[in-house]
C-alpha cells in the first residue's frame with residue numbers, strides 16, 4: 001500500500017475484510033489469551049502473528065499497518081497515550097550517562113518526564129531554544145544520544161529548522177525524534193525528512209472526536225525494532241476500543257484536516273484584526289516565529305494555534321472565558337469541537353526566557369459555524385473592556 005497516495009492509504013490501509021468474513025472494518029479484538037493449536041506452534045512462538053493480547057491483536061495490527069503506511073515507516077507501535085509514545089521513544093534511545101536534547105517548547109508532560117524520570121535513571125537532559133536550527137550542533141556532546149523536537153510547539157507554535165537539525169544530528173549518529181501530533185503525516189512526514197522516530201498523540205487529530213486516549217510511535221528499519229522492544233518490555237499497549245476508534249478516525253482524517261485548516265486560517269486572519277489581540281501565533285502567518293521553516297517543510301496547517309491578548313487582568317479574562325458557550329475550556333485539541341485553553345509558557349521555559357507580555361490562549365477551531373465562533377469571540381473581547 002505504500003506506493004498509493006494519501007487519500008487511498010487513509011481509506012484502505014490496514015483494512016483486510018477477507019480476514020473478517022467481509023466485515024469492512026477490522027473488528028475490536030478483546031484479547032488476553034490467544035491459544036496455540038499445537039505444541040509445534042507454541043515452540044515457534046516468535047513467528048506467531050499473535051501470541052498474547054498485550055503484544056498485539058488483529059485490531060492493533062490494522063491500526064499500526066495504516067499508520068506505518070502513512071508515515072512511510074518500517075513499523076509503528078500503538079501505545080496507551082501520546083505521552084507513552086514520547087516516553088517510549090526517549091527511553092529507547094537513551095541510557096544512563098547519555099545526554100539528551102529536548103526542545104524548550106515541548107508539551108508540558110514531556111518536559112516533566114524528562115526532568116523527573118529520565119534524570120532519575122542517569123540521563124542528562126538539556127532544553128534547547130526551539131529555533132536553534134543548525135546551531136544545535138554547538139550543544140552536541142560526545143554522549144548526546146537523542147534530539148527531541150516538537151514543531152510547531154503545541155503551546156507557542158515556533159517552527160524549527162527541522163531539516164538542518166536532523167542533518168546535524170545524523171552526522172553525529174544522534175537519534176532524532178519528532179512529536180508530530182500537530183501536523184500528522186498529512187502535513188509533514190518526519191521520516192522522509194531525515195528524522196528517525198515520528199510519534200503522535202492519536203488522541204488529537206487521528207481519532208478526531210475527543211473520545212479516545214491513544215498514542216503511536218513509528219520508526220525506520222533501524223529505529224523501529226528498539227521502539228517495539230521498549231513498549232513490550234515496559235508493558236505498554238493500547239486498548240482495543242481505542243485502536244478501533246483510532247483507525248476509524250484515520251479514515252476521515254484528510255477531509256477533517258482540510259476543514260480545520262481553512263477554518264483556523266480564516267479565524268487567525270480575523271483575529272489579527274481584533275484590537276484585543278496583540279499577536280496571533282499561527283505557523284501559516286508570517287508573524288509566527290519560524291514561519292519560513294513552516295513554509296519549507298509543511299504541506300499545510302492544522303486547526304490549532306495561539307493568540308496573545310493585550311489584557312492581563314485575570315478577573316477580566318475570567319469574565320471573557322466564563323461567558324463562552326461554544327469555545328469550551330479544555331485540554332487537548334484535534335476534535336470536532338472548538339476549544340480555548342489558557343497557557344502559561346513563562347513558567348515552562350529554561351533555555352531562553354519567554355518574554356512575550358500579555359495573556360496566552362491556545363485555540364482549536366472545530367466545525368461549528370465560523371460566523372457563530374467569531375461572534376462569540378467578539379462578544380468575549382467586549383467583556384475584557
Ligand SMILES: *Cc1c(COP(=O)(O)O)cnc(C)c1O
Pocket residue numbers: 081082083084086107150154179181182200201202203204213214215332
Ligand atoms: C496531547 C499531546 C500529547 C500527549 O497525548 P496524550 O494522548 O494526551 O497522552 C503529546 N504531545 C503533544 C504535542 C500533545 O498535544
